[in-house]
Structures are given as structure tokens and as C-alpha cells.
Amino acid sequence: MKKIIENIGLALIILLMVIAVLTYIAPHFGWRADAVLSGSMEPELKTGSVVITQAVDPETIAVGDIITFRPTTVGENLISHRVVSIGRNSPLYFNTKGDANENADPFIVPAQNLVGRICFHIPYVGYAAQFIKTPWGLFLALIIPGLLVVAMCIRSIWQHLREEIKKEYGIR
Numbered sequence: 001m002k003k004i005i006e007n008i009g010l011a012l013i014i015l016l017m018v019i020a021v022l023t024y025i026a027p028h029f030g031w032r033a034d035a036v037l038s039g040s041m042e043p044e045l046k047t048g049s050v051v052i053t054q055a056v057d058p059e060t061i062a063v064g065d066i067i068t069f070r071p072t073t074v075g076e077n078l079i080s081h082r083v084v085s086i087g088r089n090s091p092l093y094f095n096t097k098g099d100a101n102e103n104a105d106p107f108i109v110p111a112q113n114l115v116g117r118i119c120f121h122i123p124y125v126g127y128a129a130q131f132i133k134t135p136w137g138l139f140l141a142l143i144i145p146g147l148l149v150v151a152m153c154i155r156s157i158w159q160h161l162r163e164e165i166k167k168e169y170g171i172r
Contacts, residue, residue, distance in 0.1 A: 010152065013145040024138075030055045032115060034068065034078060035126030040098030041066070041080060050126040051080055051118045058092055058111035067094065068115040072107055080118055081105060 026033050032053040036045045044066070045051060053068040061067060061083055068080045081096035084104050092111040097104040131137040165171070 006152075010149070013148055026052070032068065033129050035130040036080065036121070037077060040100050041082070042100045044099050045080065045121055046123050048126045049121045049123045050129045051121045053080070053116040054119050055116040058114050061086065061094065061114070061117060066118040067096065067109070068118060069096070069109045070113045070115060072113065078115060
């Protein structure tokens with residue numbers, strides 16, 4: 001039982017470290033990891049999920065795609081909604097709607113505000129991803145788990161050495 005708990009704890013530590021690394025490395029490869037902060041896209045994207053967005057050419061967006069975009073009002077969070085229609089006249093723009101909303105958004109999304117297309121999402125991991133983007137979150141997600149892994153390795157080596165010494169000297 002103790003071994004099972006240790007393995008589960010180690011798996012959680014590794015998962016947290018992977019989320020932290022992906023959150024900080026993904027942007028270098030044209031990907032974004034963002035948390036879903038509202039229920040406007042439920043049930044497709046649940047609040048607290050993390051969405052992975054890939055930067056794409058606006059011309060490749062099709063009706064039905066879920067896109068992430070910057071709102072036209074400065075200072076607001078990014079929005080992820082489904083494209084319900086596309087205006088192809090110059091300039092290119094998108095009409096969007098949250099799946100849980102009754103009406104389409106009351107604004108258009110100019111192509112230059114497009115961040116990318118959502119490729120996949122992971123439920124409930126968004127809360128951790130948002131926290132990891134803070135200085136304390138990064139510290140807790142990388143440094144502390146790293147120290148725990150090192151401590152577990154040292155403990156394992158110590159136990160192995162102790163067993164070897166007992167065998168060598170015939171100590172029970």
C-alpha cells in the first residue's frame with residue numbers, strides 16, 4: 001500500500017512538472033496553453049479546462065472551428081468561441097458564438113485579432129496551468145517537485161546501501 005501511494009505521488013509530481021514545462025515551452029513552438037475561465041463554450045470546453053491553441057493562417061479557418069482571439073476592447077482576456085460565419089470581403093473577419101450562448105457575439109473578430117485555432121483541450125487542468133503562470137506557481141510546480149524527486153532518489157539509494165552493508169556484515 002505504501003508503495004502504491006508513493007507511485008501515485010510521484011506520478012502527480014511528474015504530471016505537475018510536465019504541465020509547468022509545457023506551459024512555458026509551448027509558446028516557443030507556436031502553441032498557447034490557456035485556461036477556460038467562463039462557461040460560454042460548455043459543454044465542449046468546460047470551465048477550468050486548458051485549451052491548446054496553434055497559430056494558423058486566418059485563411060485556413062472554417063465555419064465550425066473554435067478559435068482563440070483578442071477582443072477588440074483593450075485589456076480583456078483572450079476569448080475562445082466557435083466560428084459561425086466568415087466575412088471574406090476585405091478585410092477578412094469572423095462572426096463567433098459561444099456554444100452555451102443563445103446569440104452570436106455582438107462584435108466581429110478581425111483576422112488580425114486571431115490568435116489561433118484550438119487543437120485540443122484537457123478538462124480541469126486549466127486551473128493548474130493558470131496557477132503555474134504565476135511566480136509562486138512556477139516555484140511550486142518545478143522546484144518543490146524536483147526537490148521531492150531528488151529526496152526520493154537519495155532515500156532509495158540510502159536504503160539500498162543499508163541493505164548491502166547488512167548483507168556484507170551479516171547484520172539482521
